[in-house]
Amino acid sequence: MSRCVYILMLLLFFGLGFVKAEDSVVSDGLQYSELIEQNEFYENVRIGTTFFELGKYAQASHFLEKAYCYRPSDEHVSELLYWAYVNMGRDMEAKRVYSELSPERLEHKPVFPKVLSSAYVEGGALLYSQKGVEVPEGSLYSEDFDQQGGAYAMLTLTHDVAGGFQIGHGFNYLKMSLCLASFLGFFLGLFSLLLPAAGKQRADSSMVAILDGSTDYEQYGYLVNLRAALPRQWRVSLSGYLFGTESRCTAVSLDTTQTEPDKRPGFNDGWHNNWWGYGYNPYYGGFSYMGWWAPYYPIWGDMGKLPAKVAYNTTPVQSREFGYVAELAVQKYYKELEFKVALSYSNFWESLWQTSAAVSYYPYGDGRLYLRTLLAGVFADSGSKVIFEEKVGGRICGDVWGECAFAAGDMSGFNENELANVYVLQDRTKYRVSANVIYAVSERLSVSFLYKFMEREGVFYYFDGSGYLHKESKRVFSNNLIGGLRWNF
Numbered sequence: 001m002s003r004c005v006y007i008l009m010l011l012l013f014f015g016l017g018f019v020k021a022e023d024s025v026v027s028d029g030l031q032y033s034e035l036i037e038q039n040e041f042y043e044n045v046r047i048g049t050t051f052f053e054l055g056k057y058a059q060a061s062h063f064l065e066k067a068y069c070y071r072p073s074d075e076h077v078s079e080l081l082y083w084a085y086v087n088m089g090r091d092m093e094a095k096r097v098y099s100e101l102s103p104e105r106l107e108h109k110p111v112f113p114k115v116l117s118s119a120y121v122e123g124g125a126l127l128y129s130q131k132g133v134e135v136p137e138g139s140l141y142s143e144d145f146d147q148q149g150g151a152y153a154m155l156t157l158t159h160d161v162a163g164g165f166q167i168g169h170g171f172n173y174l175k176m177s178l179c180l181a182s183f184l185g186f187f188l189g190l191f192s193l194l195l196p197a198a199g200k201q202r203a204d205s206s207m208v209a210i211l212d213g214s215t216d217y218e219q220y221g222y223l224v225n226l227r228a229a230l231p232r233q234w235r236v237s238l239s240g241y242l243f244g245t246e247s248r249c250t251a252v253s254l255d256t257t258q259t260e261p262d263k264r265p266g267f268n269d270g271w272h273n274n275w276w277g278y279g280y281n282p283y284y285g286g287f288s289y290m291g292w293w294a295p296y297y298p299i300w301g302d303m304g305k306l307p308a309k310v311a312y313n314t315t316p317v318q319s320r321e322f323g324y325v326a327e328l329a330v331q332k333y334y335k336e337l338e339f340k341v342a343l344s345y346s347n348f349w350e351s352l353w354q355t356s357a358a359v360s361y362y363p364y365g366d367g368r369l370y371l372r373t374l375l376a377g378v379f380a381d382s383g384s385k386v387i388f389e390e391k392v393g394g395r396i397c398g399d400v401w402g403e404c405a406f407a408a409g410d411m412s413g414f415n416e417n418e419l420a421n422v423y424v425l426q427d428r429t430k431y432r433v434s435a436n437v438i439y440a441v442s443e444r445l446s447v448s449f450l451y452k453f454m455e456r457e458g459v460f461y462y463f464d465g466s467g468y469l470h471k472e473s474k475r476v477f478s479n480n481l482i483g484g485l486r487w488n489f
Contacts, residue, residue, distance in 0.1 A: 041070040045077060048084075056365030057084040058336045061093075065233055072100055086111055089367050090333075092229035096164030113160035116489050120158075122448075124482035126150035126176070131475045135462050142462035145215060145249075150176040152482065154420075156223070164229040169222070176217040215249040217425075225418050233333035241325040241419040251315045323347050325419055336362045344415060348424060352413045353379045367401075369394035378413055385410045399440040407432040427476065428457040444488045452480035 048063035064081040071077065078100040085094035095113045128147040135142045156170030221243030228236050327344035338360040346352045356376035363369055372391040377384060386409055393403025411429040415422045423429075434452040441447060458476040463469055 037070060041067050044070075048077075049080060051365065052080050052084055054365075055087075056336075057087045058333070058362045058365040060084045060365070061088065061090075061233065061333070062335045065231070068097070069231055075100065075102060087366060090229075091117075092164055092166055092227060092235070093233070095160060096229050099163050113163055114489055115159060116157065117160050117166070118158045118486060118488045120156045120170075120484060120486045121154070122450075122482055122484035123151070123153035124450075124480065126152055126174075127479040127481070129477045129479075130458060135460075136464065142460065144460040145458070147176060147458075147476065147478075150174065150217075152480070156420075166225075166227045166229075168225040168227070172221055172223065174217075174219040216247070218246045219424055220244055221422070223419055235331040235333075237327075237329045237331075237418055239325075239327045239329070239419045241415075241422055243323055243325075243422065243424065245321045245323075245424060246318070248316065248318045251317045323424075325415055325422055327415070327419055329418065336365050338362070344419075346413065346415070346422075348413050349426060350380050350382060354413075354415065355379075356416075367394065374416075376414065376416075378410075380413070387411060387414055393436075396437075401438040401440070402436060404435045405433070407434075430455045430457065446486045446488075448484040448486070450480070450482040450484070452478070452482075454478045454480070 044063045044067040048060045048067060051057070051060035051063065061081060061084040064077055064084060067074070067077045068081050078097050082094050082097045082101060085091070085097065091111050094111045098110065098112045101110075127149055130146060152172070152174050154170060154172035156168055158166060158168045160166055221241055223241045224239065226238045230236065323346065325344060325346040327342055329340060329342035331338065331340045333339075340356075340358045340360075342354075342356045344354045346354070354376060356374060358372060358374040360370055360372040363371075370393055372389075372393075374387075374389040374391075376387045376389075378387070387407060388409055389405055389407035391403060391405035394401065396402045408431045409429070411423045411432065412426050413423060432452060432454045434450065436448060436450045438446055438448045454477070456476040456478060458474045459471055460474060461469060461471055
C-alpha cells in the first residue's frame with residue numbers, strides 16, 4: 001500500500017513539473033514573439049530614419065510605414081513618416097498620419113484634412129489641321145467633314161472627408177468651335193466657349209454643288225472620384241463619369257420626286273440618248289457607252305421617267321447621346337516603385353471594357369525624377385486595341401516641374417487619369433505627344449501649361465464613276481493648348 005502511494009506521489013510530482021515546464025515554454029514563447037516584434041520595429045525605424053536623412057523619402061516611407069503599423073502611437077515614427085509623405089507629394093497618406101501628431105511636432109505649415117482642400121481650373125484651345133483630300137476625277141458624289149477648332153474647360157474641387165479619405169468632383173465641357181481667340185493664348189481659350197460652334201461639312205457632286213456648310217459638336221460631363229489611402233501603402237479609388245454629347249450636321253439625300261415622263265417616242269424603255277443632256281444619274285447607277293447611250297435604272301415602277309433635273313435635299317440633323325464610365329483602381333507603393341491597376345466600363349457607341357496596368361519608378365526616392373510606363377487594353381464586340389504610354393517627369397529647376405509623354409495606339413473610347421480624360425470621339429488615333437510644365441508660384445498657388453499633339457485618322461466618302469461607295473482615310477492633326485490654375489486651401 002505504501003508502495004502504491006509512493007508511486008502516485010512520484011507521478012503527481014512529474015506531472016506538475018511537466019505542466020510547469022509547458023507553461024514556461026509558452027510564456028517564454030510569448031516573450032520571444034514580443035521580442036522579435038520589438039526588434040523588427042526598431043530595425044525598421046533605424047533603416048527608415050537613415051533613408052529619411054538621405055532624402056530618399058520613397059524608401060523611408062516603406063520602412064517607417066512598417067514601424068508605424070507596429071506602434072501608431074509612437075510620435076517619432078509618425079512624425080518622420082508624415083514628412084516623408086509630404087516630401088513625396090502624397091498628401092492623402094500624410095493626412096492619414098496627421099491625427100497621430102501633436103501640435104508641437106509640426107514645425108512647418110502642416111498638411112491636414114480640410115473640408116475644401118484644393119480647387120483646379122483649366123481651359124484652352126483645340127486646333128485642327130488636315131492634309132488636303134483629293135477626290136478622284138470622275139467621282140459622282142463626295143462628302144467630307146473638317147474639324148477646324150474647339151475649346152475646352154474643366155473645374156474640379158477636392159474635399160477631405162477624414163484622414164486618408166477624399167472626394168473629388170468637377171465639370172468639364174468640350175466644344176468643337178471655330179475659335180479665333182485660341183490663337184492669342186491658352187487662357188483665351190476659355191473665352192472661345194462664347195463663340196459659335198462650327199466645323200466644316202462639304203458635299204459635292206459632279207453635276208451640281210450641294211453643300212458647303214457648318215457642323216458642331218459639344219460634350220459635357222460630371223466627374224466624381226472617391227479615394228482612400230490605406231495602411232501599408234495601399235490606395236483605392238472609385239471613379240464615375242456621366243456625360244452627354246450633342247452634335248448638329250446636315251443630312252444629304254437625292255431628291256427623287258423631281259421626275260417627269262419621257263415623252264420622246266421610243267425612249268420609254270429606260271434608255272435615253274446622252275446627247276439630250278440627261279447624262280449620268282449617280283443615284284440610279286447608269287453609265288455611258290461610247291458617249292452615245294446611257295442606260296437608266298430607276299425604280300422599276302418608274303420606267304419611262306427621267307429626272308427633270310439633278311437635285312438634292314439637305315436636312316438639318318441634331319442628335320443627343322448620354323453615357324457613363326465607371327472605374328475601380330488599386331495602387332501599391334513599394335520603396336521607389338509604384339504599381340497601379342485599373343478596370344473600367346463604359347457605354348459609348350458600344351459597351352467597352354478597359355484594363356490598364358502602370359508602374360512608376362522614382363530613382364532618387366523623391367519626386368525629382370520619375371519614369372512611368374502604362375499598358376492598357378480596350379475590349380469591345382467590334383474588336384480590341386492596345387495603348388502604350390511612356391512618361392518621364394521631375395523637377396526642372398527651382399519651383400518649375402515638368403513632364404513629357406509619348407503614347408501610341410487607337411485612343412477612341414480610351415480613358416485615363418481616373419476619368420479626367422475621356423476620349424468619346426470615334427476618330428482613330430495613331431499616336432500622341434505631350435509636354436506639361438508646372439510652376440509653383442507659392443505654397444498655395446501653381447500654374448501649368450499643357451501641350452498635346454495628336455495624329456488622328458479621319459474619313460471621307462465618295463462615289464466613283466461606277467456608282468461604288470468608297471470610304472477613305474485622311475490624316476488629321478490636333479494641337480491642344482491648355483492652361484491650368486491650382487489653389488491649395
